[in-house]
Amino acid sequence: MTPQSTFLIFAPIAKGRVEELRALLATMTLRPGLADPQNALVPFGRFDRLHVARLLVVEVDTWRDIQTAYGTPAEQFPAHLAFLGDIDGDRESFLAQLVELAGEGLRRIFSLCEGFRAEDDLLGWMRSKNVEEAANYVNTRGRTVLQVHEEDRLRRALAAELPAIVARIGEADGPRLHRELVAFVADEQRSGRLALTPEAPTPLGRRISGAADLIGVPLVLLMLSPVTVLAFPFLLLRLRQLERSDPEVLPRPDDTRLAWIAEFEDHDVTNPFSAAGDLKPGLFRRSATAFFLFLLGWSARHVFGRGYLTRVQSIHFARWVFFDKRRRVLFFSNYDGSLESYMDDFINKVAWGLNLVFSNGVGYPSTRFLLKGGAEQEAKFKRYLRNRHQATDVWYKAYPGLAAFDLAENTRVRRGLEKRPVGARALRHWLAGIRR
Template sequence: MSSNALTVVTPIQSDKVEKLDDLLSRIGEDIDNKTGRSISFAQLTTVHFLRWVILPEQKDGKRHYPPQLAFESNYDGPLDEHLEELIRVGGPVLARIYGYCAGCPSNVADSVDSFKRFLKRYQLRSAAFYRGYPNHSVQDVMENTQARRAIQDFLDDPERGATLRGLPPEQLCQEIQKYLATVPGLKLERDSEPGPSRLDRFVGRLMDSRPVQLAVGIPVVLLLLPVLVPTALVLRWKESRDKAEPKTKDMVDPRVEGQEDYKVQNQLTHLVEVRPGLFRQLTLRTVLGGINFLAHHYYNRGNLGGIPSIHFARWVIIDKGRRLLFFSNYDGSWERYLGDFIDQAAVGLTGVWSNTRGYPKTRLLFGQGATNEEDFKQWTRDHQLYTQVWYSAHPGESVRNILQNVAVCAQLKSQLKSQEAAQWLLKL
């Protein structure tokens, strides 16, 4: 089952922003619903991650962006089933949340269909969407985690230690399998993961093989040369005229830093204006289209451009193309996450955000930019938003752990020979 993305951005009644902020903040602080007055997120069976974040009103000369409420979820299965589950689990609270939004029907609390139509009306398509483990549902992740923990409990049991110590690998694997068969509710059979499609394999060969790159790339470049040369000249001219943007550090919500680096997983919400003009719009959409293509057909095994810590990420163009919204769910600290971007994916990163206001100086779209580490981190911080509600279905698991658990559980029922058994045990 493939994971999908839902983004809904709704206008907020201008006099209701503070009340909505207060309501969402209380929900975010009670993510486990200990008070019984929030949403029982744990009852959601198809949601990996979700969040609500207020996009604050912004006035700057001729530019005016009214306050908006952004919702994003990473979910399994069809959209209608996802929305119906959300409404079934959190209906009354959802009605209160969207009651502060403009255009919300008065009967949303009593009509699932009305609520679905309202949310779909404000649904936005992702310009680029990345999934760290696209073929594994929430249920898969939880079942694999349960099996992995059962194995660890078995191996860590001091009473079994003397018996297990010194057993050959294949016999130790057999003892583990016998034990797992006695654990109630543990699923040992695993559906085989779908292999790469023909397009995936072709893109993989193209990205990984220098000869194939040359064989395909040179004719394409020669064919597109009449377009690439004038495009590069226009781009360089525009870059030379890009003006430095005033810093917005004082506008950053002071709560932003307080919600970072306190779990295995963390989140980032980022909003920035796109540079004006049709050229920048087309360039941004082209780069994001390329990232989206590669995320679906090449970077689809837990690694985005060399970064192995991202669960889900997406770019969404909002406000009729004038602003770029970015959501990310990642492992580790903010500093390490941005450091990985700079070290591993600076080219792609700069290709996207060089088309936005205030980004560090770039050269020919992909050059410099994020490699200016200090300015890049400050620019990122300047445009971060406080996320009122953020939920993860598996908060204690990193991307690496999730994929490692997949590899371990894929062989739970296999009769492993000595070398295979030794390799399987190393995964633990």
């Protein structure tokens, strides 16, 4: 299995140059927010390991909520540039490839950031500005960009050939249909018209570290359980005190701003979502956020890496990142459908999961012992989220038009080709996947 990695270059924008940077980023797009894969600055289409990427100006204005909620002065956070992506393989070699193929364009972009000089080592500067995620979710770990494209071509070729085979031998004989399709694909592979690259073995180091992580984290939690049991009543009491006293701050989102953000969305079956906000003051809330994101990251690595995040199946990639000395959190995701359906999916299926992390943000709808309330209050939760929504200036996806469902079905078609589905019903289901 090929491991996936991430990168996030996060740098303050030079004073007074935000609009200049936005104008430069706009030259990278076909429509507002939608990247031109062959744009002159960062030609995303030349990077065969890159699943999704985005560049955006992060302007956090929720710091005012701290003043409103707690009556204490809050430090304004300067506008930052975020450049992030999800890739196959390791980050180091990909950053080196970025410098090789898009060095001049990146220098033009980063020249509008504080502290970047023309003579700087570009690779070294990007390394120094890279921010590690607190938690990262991949829909299907090990599924590469190459695999996605090959399986999509396979399914399309089978769909084009199937009617001719059915016309020749009929629909009733499922096993024979399967044999005919297998023979067709073998011919296509011999002629070079189709390729199905075998899955690469997982690197030994990654297997060892993965096994250690899988076993080690539960083991440490088990060892700490006596202390946790003793501390739990006091932590629960403190949590409930904070839940009763922390105010909701849910101003009506600015309609003009929402309309402007909407211009950057709905250009594909998949959309990007970018958000940033402040954590509630105090060690308890920051520690709770760090702990729950740690558990979420572990679960995403070992439990939720096969097509679903709890019961939500529409997310391709998602990431949670601390910044500004862990006083604030960035959230990025790539999801299928509209933002409204995305929010509804989470509210209806995993509101408690949203509460565990997002309830530690300033102004969040009130919760009861974290699990109840919060995101269950639909109108309040949507208002909270929209107030933290950031416009994604440039967004790239390596396989436009393909939803997470399509990727899963294409893999199922390939596996059914390699090993015939057992039973007439399973064969019909497999053929339906080809025809869709």
